[in-house]
Every structure is written in C-alpha cells, then in structure tokens.
Amino acid sequence: MAVATLSTNPAVAKRTTYGKAAARRVVRRTPMVKKSLPAGLPREWYEAHNRRLKAMRLAIALLDGGVYTPERARNRTIRTTAARIGVHPPSNTTCRLVRSLIIENAR
Incomplete structure (x- = not known):
C-alpha cells in the first residue's frame, strides 16, 4: 500500500x-497573464481573433470530453459543450472552425 x-x-x-x-x-500551473489587444485594428480582426479563441476553448473541451473526430463534433455537441463550460452558444461559423481545429489535431 x-x-x-x-x-x-x-x-x-x-x-x-x-x-x-x-x-x-x-x-x-498558473494561468497566463492576459495582455490587452492592440488598438487601431479593424473590427473584423477583433471578431476573428475572439472567434479563434472561443473555437480553441471549445476544441480543447471537446477533446477532453472524448470527441476526437470532426464527424462526432456536430453543431449540437459543440453547443452543448459550450453551455457546459460556460461559453455563449457558438455560431455556425465558429462550429466549422472548431471542426477544422479537431481535424488538424487528428493528423
């Protein structure tokens, strides 16, 4: 023993x-220090940046939850995971981005 x-x-x-x-x-393990975003960039850049961050969080949560292939990561599964980790429901575009991140990790 x-x-x-x-x-x-x-x-x-x-x-x-x-x-x-x-x-x-x-x-x-300590969380990384947050840095402020650069000022003066177009609004689309900030939206895309935040979308990528959200997609990465969701992809990590899905992989931790046992979803390893994009075929199993349907929109409903991704949105359920978002609710579980406390993130606003993702759009269809963000769901596609999450699946593309899972594809990259599967190779």
Missing part, C-alpha cells in the same frame, strides 16, 4: 512505497 507524505518544500514531494522513498517534482 502506498503512503504519501507532504513536504514543506513545495518543489519536492516525497512518496513512500513499502519503505522506499521516492522524490517527485510538483509542477504548479
């Missing part, structure tokens, strides 16, 4: 298995 012990040093945690001590590194 494995017994885990905590260490005061956050970079190293010790795990003891049948009297054998093993050190493993604890990786802390």
Whole structure:
C-alpha cells in the first residue's frame, strides 16, 4: 500500500512505497497573464481573433470530453459543450472552425 507524505518544500514531494522513498517534482500551473489587444485594428480582426479563441476553448473541451473526430463534433455537441463550460452558444461559423481545429489535431 502506498503512503504519501507532504513536504514543506513545495518543489519536492516525497512518496513512500513499502519503505522506499521516492522524490517527485510538483509542477504548479498558473494561468497566463492576459495582455490587452492592440488598438487601431479593424473590427473584423477583433471578431476573428475572439472567434479563434472561443473555437480553441471549445476544441480543447471537446477533446477532453472524448470527441476526437470532426464527424462526432456536430453543431449540437459543440453547443452543448459550450453551455457546459460556460461559453455563449457558438455560431455556425465558429462550429466549422472548431471542426477544422479537431481535424488538424487528428493528423
């Protein structure tokens, strides 16, 4: 039976298995710092940028949920996933973009 012990040093945690001590590194993931978007670009650029960000979030959520092929990523599935992760329902264009991202990851 494995017994885990905590260490005061956050970079190293010790795990003891049948009297054998093993050190493993604890990786802390912090969110990236948001940067403001560049000013002065046409409105279409901002819309396309936000559409790509939304499509990436949805594609990641679908892949995490077990949808690995674009055939299984129908509009209804994508919109259900959007509701589950708290994103506004995507348009048909965004759904197409999500499927194209899944195709790229499948190759």
